[in-house]
Amino acid sequence: MRTKHSKQNKINVVTLGCSKNIIDSEVLMGQLQANNKEVVHEDEQDDGNIVVINTCGFIGKAKEESVNTILYYAQMKERGEVDKVFVTGCLSERYKLDLEKEIGNVDQYFGTHDLPNLLKALEADYKHELIGERLTTTPKHYAYLKIAEGCDRPCSFCAIPLMRGKHVSKTIENLVIEAKKLAEKGIKELILIAQDLTYYGLDIYKKRALAELLKELIKIDGIEWIRLHYAFPKGFPLDVLEVIKNEPKVCNYLDIPLQHINTELLKSMKRGTTSEKTRALVAAFRDSVPNMAIRTTMIVGYPGETEEMFNELKQFIKETKFERLGCFTYSHEEDTTAYLLEDNVPEEVKEQRVAEIMELQAEISFELNQQKIGKVFKCIFDRKEGTDYIGRTEFDSPDVDNEVIVDATKHFLQLGQFIDVKITEATDFDLYGEPVTLSKIKEL
Numbered sequence: 001m002r003t004k005h006s007k008q009n010k011i012n013v014v015t016l017g018c019s020k021n022i023i024d025s026e027v028l029m030g031q032l033q034a035n036n037k038e039v040v041h042e043d044e045q046d047d048g049n050i051v052v053i054n055t056c057g058f059i060g061k062a063k064e065e066s067v068n069t070i071l072y073y074a075q076m077k078e079r080g081e082v083d084k085v086f087v088t089g090c091l092s093e094r095y096k097l098d099l100e101k102e103i104g105n106v107d108q109y110f111g112t113h114d115l116p117n118l119l120k121a122l123e124a125d126y127k128h129e130l131i132g133e134r135l136t137t138t139p140k141h142y143a144y145l146k147i148a149e150g151c152d153r154p155c156s157f158c159a160i161p162l163m164r165g166k167h168v169s170k171t172i173e174n175l176v177i178e179a180k181k182l183a184e185k186g187i188k189e190l191i192l193i194a195q196d197l198t199y200y201g202l203d204i205y206k207k208r209a210l211a212e213l214l215k216e217l218i219k220i221d222g223i224e225w226i227r228l229h230y231a232f233p234k235g236f237p238l239d240v241l242e243v244i245k246n247e248p249k250v251c252n253y254l255d256i257p258l259q260h261i262n263t264e265l266l267k268s269m270k271r272g273t274t275s276e277k278t279r280a281l282v283a284a285f286r287d288s289v290p291n292m293a294i295r296t297t298m299i300v301g302y303p304g305e306t307e308e309m310f311n312e313l314k315q316f317i318k319e320t321k322f323e324r325l326g327c328f329t330y331s332h333e334e335d336t337t338a339y340l341l342e343d344n345v346p347e348e349v350k351e352q353r354v355a356e357i358m359e360l361q362a363e364i365s366f367e368l369n370q371q372k373i374g375k376v377f378k379c380i381f382d383r384k385e386g387t388d389y390i391g392r393t394e395f396d397s398p399d400v401d402n403e404v405i406v407d408a409t410k411h412f413l414q415l416g417q418f419i420d421v422k423i424t425e426a427t428d429f430d431l432y433g434e435p436v437t438l439s440k441i442k443e444l
Contacts, residue, residue, distance in 0.1 A: 012048025017056025132178025141416030301350030
């Protein structure tokens with residue numbers, strides 16, 4: 001007997017993990033809506049009687065979160081609070097047999113390429129004609145655009161190819177169709193994502209075609225910002241830098257995970273590059289687009305990382321002054337080539353190294369932010385929290401980067417609109433400012 005009176009056949013989609021998973025959930029929801037199904041995303045009341053959990057299986061902490069979420073809804077099903085629970089995504093792709101054995105109170109598990117079968121289980125038909133159709137879950141003014149699936153890189157620490165398969169680019173034509181549909185919905189900012197943006201086009205056009213794709217996307221009316229996430233250092237197509245420099249719609253921003261700077265570790269990581277080549281690439285970025293914000297991520301505690309290697313990484317970060325930087329502890333993932341190595345850096349040492357890197361980055365970010373005081377930036381505002389409007393410059397991506405804060409008790413701003421803001425104060429990761437009228441901009 002049900003203990004909760006929820007609407008029958010209402011499907012609640014729960015998304016864990018990265019922005020690529022967000023898009024997969026949005027596509028699923030778009031398909032369900034086209035089948036006249038009632039669907040919600042991460043409903044706070046948990047009042048869907050059918051739950052679909054889109055899981056992440058990237059590293060240990062993400063896997064733990066996914067398992068805990070599956071257990072939560074499996075227990076809800078046991079109590080009669082939901083009727084059915086389905087699990088999809090990366091964790092399910094990688095550990096389906098284990099999950100079926102350990103958490104049996106789930107109706108069915110699906111992998112990352114099982115959308116038609118998942119829809120069938122939800123009593124819906126897969127509609128091939130829905131190119132680019134999806135039910136966006138992000139704020140109404142920005143959306144992610146996944147330009148490729150999978151990855152051909154052999155990185156020793158990464159399990160993504162095990163879960164997502166080989167790299168497959170979408171055609172420029174289909175991406176333009178998808179982007180136009182997003183623009184028609186009021187989307188102003190496109191955030192291009194893939195496991196590896198810089199490999200885009202090699203499989204279908206036999207050449208790197210990211211620059212060509214960007215030149216087509218900038219033609220779309222309504223799109224004002226295009227942001228690049230998840231580039232790869234080896235084989236980076238330098239013609240992309242020319243597009244970033246010359247096209248106002250393409251943000252002066254690049255997310256390029258470098259992972260480390262020590263040549264010996266980069267070789268063991270199978271990154272296909274060296275310290276010298278990495279430094280030269282960053283120098284090329286700075287020379288070509290001097291005002292570009294570079295976001296990167298680093299891994300500490302990789303097998304064999306000595307204190308000397310770690311200090312080399314710290315010195316590199318100190319010298320390079322990345323505008324944005326994240327740092328993660330190495331996760332010893334089974335079935336990766338690095339799993340054959342001894343995970344010989346103690347966990348407490350890994351955590352201490354992350355803390356040191358992030359403390360260093362906070363100092364760098366504070367220094368760079370102080371230079372912004374008194375300057376005016378074009379910002380877009382994503383949300384209102386309490387008495388503050390929260391926005392971003394073109395140098396900041398949602399959820400991961402700096403934020404611009406404007407006092408809502410003194411100013412009225414429209415969310416999703418571009419507004420010029422003069423920065424008045426700055427901390428490590430936040431900028432505070434006031435909106436500037438057109439007449440005041442001319443005075444400045």
